[in-house]
Amino acid sequence: MEFRYLGRSGLKISEISYGNWITHGSQVEEDTAVACVHAALDEGITTFDTADVYAATRAETVLGRALKGQRRESLEIFTKVYWPTGKGPNDRGLSRKHIMESINGSLRRLGTDYVDLYQAHRFDHETPLEETMRAFEDVVRQGKALYIGVSEWRAEEISAALKIAEERGFDRIISNQPQYSMLYRVIEEEVVPLCEREGVGQIVWSPIAQGVLTGKYLPGQAPPPGSRATDDKSGADFVKVWMRDEILARVQELQPLAKEAGLTMAQLAVAWVLQNPNVSSAIIGASRPEQIRDNVKAAGTRLEAGLLARVDEVLGDAVVRDPAETRSPATRP
Template structure:
C-alpha cells in the first residue's frame, strides 16, 4: 500500500480506501463484512469510509464493530452527514441541529471518540453556509472531528465553503466526488477549484458501479449476484450506471480488458490505477462483497501507467465519456 497527503493538509491516507456503501448492513452478513475489513487492514488500507445514511445507519454500526479492536490512531475513519436518518423535520440537511445530533449519533455507532474526516454529503441550499460551517467549526474545536470534507459540491459551492473555512479556521481538506474512466465531470471545474484551495479528491465508484469490472458483457444478461441484479444494489445501479449498459460502451470496456491483460493487470486494477494516476486524487474508494475482491483490487496501489497506455484508454473511450460539469451532484 502507498499513502498520500489529503490535499495540502497534514493528514496521510491510504491510496486505496475501503468503503461500505450498500454492502455492510444490506448485501452482506456481518461475518463476511468483518472479513472484508480484515482483508483491507491486512493489505495496508488505513482509510475507511462510510455514512450515516448507508443501509439506514447499519453500515456505521457494522464498521464500528469490525474496527473495534483496531488501534484507533492507526486508521482514518470517515463518515458523512446530510441525508435523512429519521422522519422528523430536523433529521436531514446541514442545519446546526442536524449536524450536531448526527455527529454524536455517528460517534456512538462507530464506537469512537472522533471522526477523522466528516463530510457534508451534499450541498444544502436551504441552510446558510455560515450556519453549517459554524457547526463544523465547533465540532473541530471540541475534538469530535479533525477535518471537514464535502461530497458532490460544485466549484462555486466549494470556493464559498473554502473562504468560510479559512475565516473560521476549519481544515476543509477533502472532496468526495464520483470519478472514473467513464465519469469525468469533475475535471473541468471541481478539480481546478479544489487544487486552488488545497482540497484533495477521495473519489468513489472508480469502477463505475462495476461496469469497469468487466462483468457486464455485450449481448449478455445482467449476471446474477451483480449489483445490478440485487434488491439492495439495483436502484443505485440504475441511477448511476444504467446509462453504461449500452452495446457500444460494453464493447469498449471489453477492449479495455484486453488492454489491461496486455499490461499484466485485471480490468479493475487498470481502472483503479487510472484514477490514482491523476495527481489531484488522494485516494480511491473501493467496496467489496468478499475478501478476495479487496486482496485483488489493492494491487492497483503504486502502479504507474505509461503515457501510451493512458492514450490508448482515451482512444477506446472516445465519445463515450461523460464530462458535463453540470452533472456534479
C-alpha cells in the same frame, strides 16, 4: 500499500480506501462484512469511509464492530452527514441542529471518540452556508472530528465555503468526495483545477463504475446472476446508467490494454484514477474479501502516458464529462 496526503493537510491516508456504501448492513451479512474489513486491514488499508445514511445507519454500526480492537491511532475513519436519517423535519440537511446531533450518533455507532474526517454529504441549498461551516468548526473544536470535507460539491460551492473559512478563521475543507472513473470525469473541468489551487484533495468513489469497468457485463447479454446489476439492494438502478451496449462494447476493448499493463480490468480502473495528482485516495467496496485482495494490487501502479492516451481513444464519446449528458449517479446518496 502507499499513502498520500489528503489535500494540503498533514493527514496521510491509504491511496486505496475501503467504503461500505451498499454492502454493510444491506447487501452482505455482517460476518462477511467483517471479513472484508479485516481483509482490507491485512492488505494495508487504513482508511475507511462510511456515512450515517448508508443502510439507514446500520453501515456505521457494522463498521464500528468490524474495527473494534484495532489501534485507533493507526486508522483514518471518515463519515458523512446530510441525507435523512429519520422522519422529522430536522433529521436531514446541514443545519447546526442536524450536524451536532448527527456527529454524536455517528460516533456512538462507530464506537469511537472522534472521526478523522467529517464530510458534508451534499450541498444544502436550504441552510445558510455560514451556519453549516460554523457548526463544522465547532465539531472540530470539540474534538469530535479532526478535519472537515465535502462530497459531490460543485466548484463554486467549495469556493464559497473556503472563502467563509478564510474570513471567519474557521478550519478549511481539505477534501471532496466525488464520483470519478474512466467513464465519469465530470470533476476534471472545474472541480479539480480549483481544488489543486486551494489544496483540497479528492477521495473518489466508484472508480470501477459499479463493476462495469471489470468487464463482467457483456454487450447483448443479460447481467451475470448475483451481480450488482441484478440486485435491487445493491444499486441496480445505479448500474443501469452504464448498461448500454455501446458503452459495454467500449469497455471490452480495454481488455488488451489491461493485459499489456499486467493488470486485471478492475486494477486498471483503480490505477487510472490514481494517476490524477489531485486524487488522494480511491474508495473500493467489496462483497467478498478476495475482491479487496485483487483491487489493492493497483496501489503504487504508474501507467505510461501512451497507455492513458489509448484508454481515451478506446472510450471516446462514452466518457461523461457533463452531468447533463446522463442521469448522473452522483445524485444518489
